[in-house]
Every structure is written in structure tokens, then in C-alpha cells.
Amino acid sequence: MTQSAPRPAAAPTPVELMDQLARAAAAYYRCFATVAAERGLTLMQGKMLSLLRTPMPMRTLADLLACDASNVTGIVDRLEARGLVRREVAAADRRVKNVLLTEQGEQTVRLIRAELISGLAGLDQLDAEDRSALRRLLGQVFPEPAATTTAAAAR
Amino acid sequence: MTQSAPRPAAAPTPVELMDQLARAAAAYYRCFATVAAERGLTLMQGKMLSLLRTPMPMRTLADLLACDASNVTGIVDRLEARGLVRREVAAADRRVKNVLLTEQGEQTVRLIRAELISGLAGLDQLDAEDRSALRRLLGQVFPEPAATTTAAAAR
DNA sequence: GAGATTACTTGACATCCTCAACGATCGAGG
DNA sequence: CCTCGATCGTTGAGGATGTCAAGTAATCTC
Numbered sequence A, B: 001m002t003q004s005a006p007r008p009a010a011a012p013t014p015v016e017l018m019d020q021l022a023r024a025a026a027a028y029y030r031c032f033a034t035v036a037a038e039r040g041l042t043l044m045q046g047k048m049l050s051l052l053r054t055p056m057p058m059r060t061l062a063d064l065l066a067c068d069a070s071n072v073t074g075i076v077d078r079l080e081a082r083g084l085v086r087r088e089v090a091a092a093d094r095r096v097k098n099v100l101l102t103e104q105g106e107q108t109v110r111l112i113r114a115e116l117i118s119g120l121a122g123l124d125q126l127d128a129e130d131r132s133a134l135r136r137l138l139g140q141v142f143p144e145p146a147a148t149t150t151a152a153a154a155r
Numbered sequence C: 001g002a003g004a005t006t007a008c009t010t011g012a013c014a015t016c017c018t019c020a021a022c023g024a025t026c027g028a029g030g
Numbered sequence D: 001c002c003t004c005g006a007t008c009g010t011t012g013a014g015g016a017t018g019t020c021a022a023g024t025a026a027t028c029t030c
Helices: A014-038 A043-051 A058-065 A069-081 A103-119 A128-141 B014-038 B043-051 B058-065 B069-081 B103-119 B128-141
Strands: A085-089 A097-101 B085-089 B097-101
Touching: A014 A043, A014 A103, A014 B014, A014 B103, A014 B128, A043 A058, A043 A069, A043 A103, A058 A069, A058 A097, A069 A085, A097 A103, A103 B014, A128 B014, A128 B128, B014 B043, B014 B103, B043 B058, B043 B069, B043 B103, B058 B069, B058 B097, B069 B085, B097 B103
Parallel strands: none
Antiparallel strands: A085 A097, B085 B097
């Protein structure tokens, strides 16, 4: 644990960290929104596309995005109109509509992710130990919901 | 350092961390939105109130929130209508409108912050060393803009 | 003093968001 | 098999957010 650097100040309080997390979250979304806008997508459209790395029901999208089903309908409508996603009735339950990326949608997601990782240049500057520590610490502050299923988590 | 748990796997890649950051940011905003909604505020209204711990010009709000000035006008209008903020012409430049929290607005911000820190229970479980590490790591991934002025950073 | 720039506001229009209601579908229970 | 309650996605009303363009007032520069 390379932690020999003299501590410049006292350890931050939880409140100070809360503020820093706020700034970090805002910075993350600023970066994401910029990347999405370069593809003519709004923040929400970009978020939804990124969630769809595996097909999923609209209900699930609404849960992950913490918004109402009718809102998801609107967003999917607009993405569908642009040829980025399509709806598909689930075989096991005809009420359920799965949303899938089209080829174009997958390409768009790939490009967004590539640009996003570029925009988070600071990540590349972390060594393996730092990255492990960050994963652990973030995992403690934001525990993953009892591992339900999806690898594509909320974003 | 209570870290006797066996290291489960190799260090995460930057891409894996990017995804975790996305999930963390989403979780943070879910928490924040819930707290704001309990006060009858939308996410943006809550964000703006939280930024206003010191008075600032609308131009500054637009910069921090990364949105258009006209959008800020609308949000301030609605907050002003609810008695949470007020506008004040700056003495040095009559074009400039500073936005200030009212007493009621300050109270609201205090309550929001108190509830938010409660909702981020994981922060309290970090010891001082972890908190310092998290501060350092977040600071590397999301460098603060060349320290301009405000303590109330973007949120 | 004139023209350029800045700060905020207004307005049009698109998108997002919640809530309520609806029709189609499913599943449990009798 | 039938009924009823629950679920899923959609529609629609109305409010909030967001961009862009244009306008007015104030300030700055030459």
C-alpha cells in the first residue's frame, strides 16, 4: 500500500467527501453529455443507449433509470425513430416489450464509450493498486444492489 | 486497515472503472433526487439550491450547471416564486443579477444536505485512511478546475 | 460618442418527467 | 374454465428542463 506521502491535511470528513462526490458526479455527467451531444443525442438518450448493451424490457429500463414507464416510452420512441433501437415482443409474455440496439445503435454506443474513456483521462493515470482501491471504495459507498442480473448497471 | 478479505480478482481496467463510476454517479443522483423530491423540488432545483450556499451571478450558475442562461432564468424564477431564492442587482455592474438564498432557502439546503449524508451511509463506514484515499483518487480522476474561487462546486 | 460586447430575459419548440387512465396480457385461486 | 387483481406498455395532460434566437439595458473599448 503505497501510502507514504505526507498527509497534507486531516482526513476529509464524510460531509467533505459527499461534496466531492457531488462534484465528481457532475463532472462525469458533463463529460457524458458532451460526448452524447457530439452524436446529436441528449443525455437521457445516451444513458439509455448505454444501458442497452444487452436487450431488456422497458420495465427494466424504467427501473434502472428511476423514471416512469411512460417516460421510457417517449425516449425509446425517439431512439427508434432514429434507427438506434427497436422493440421486440417477448416470447414468454406478450405484454413485455424488449428493447434492442440496432447495428447502428451498437456502433453509436461503441463510439460513445471510446470517447468517454478518453475524456476520463485521469483513469489512465491510476496504477493497478489505485484502481483496485477506487473500486473497493466506490463499492463501499455505493453498494451494488443484491446482484440481480445485469452487467449493464444503472447509468 | 480492515482489509483481510481475499482479493477477488485482478485490478479493474480503466473501462471497468468507467462503468463503475457511471453506476456510482447514477446512484448519487438517485439519492439526491429522492431527497429533493421529499421537499417538493426537482433534481435541478435541488442542484441549484445546493450551489447557492454563497450568492452568485446567474452567469456563474449557468456555467456551473453547464446550461444556457435562459434555462437558469426559468429555474430561478420558479425557486423565487417559492420564496427559496431572491435576485439582487450587483453594485458594481447593473447588468449582473446575483442570486441569493432566502432564510427559507438556507433551511431547505441544510435539510437536504442532512438527508443526503444520511442516504450515503457508506461514507460513514470508511475510516480516515479510506476517506483520504478516496479523496485523492477522485481528485485524480476528476481534477478540480484550476481553483477559481468558489467552495460551492458544481453539483 | 459610436459600436461592440456582455448579462439577463423572452419566446418558440423539442425533450423529459410525473400522474392518471386505458387496453392487452398474465397468473392465482375457486 | 372463469374471474379478478396485477403487470406491461401506451396515451394524454400539464409542468419542468433545455437549446437557440432575438431583444433590451448596461458596460467596455476605441
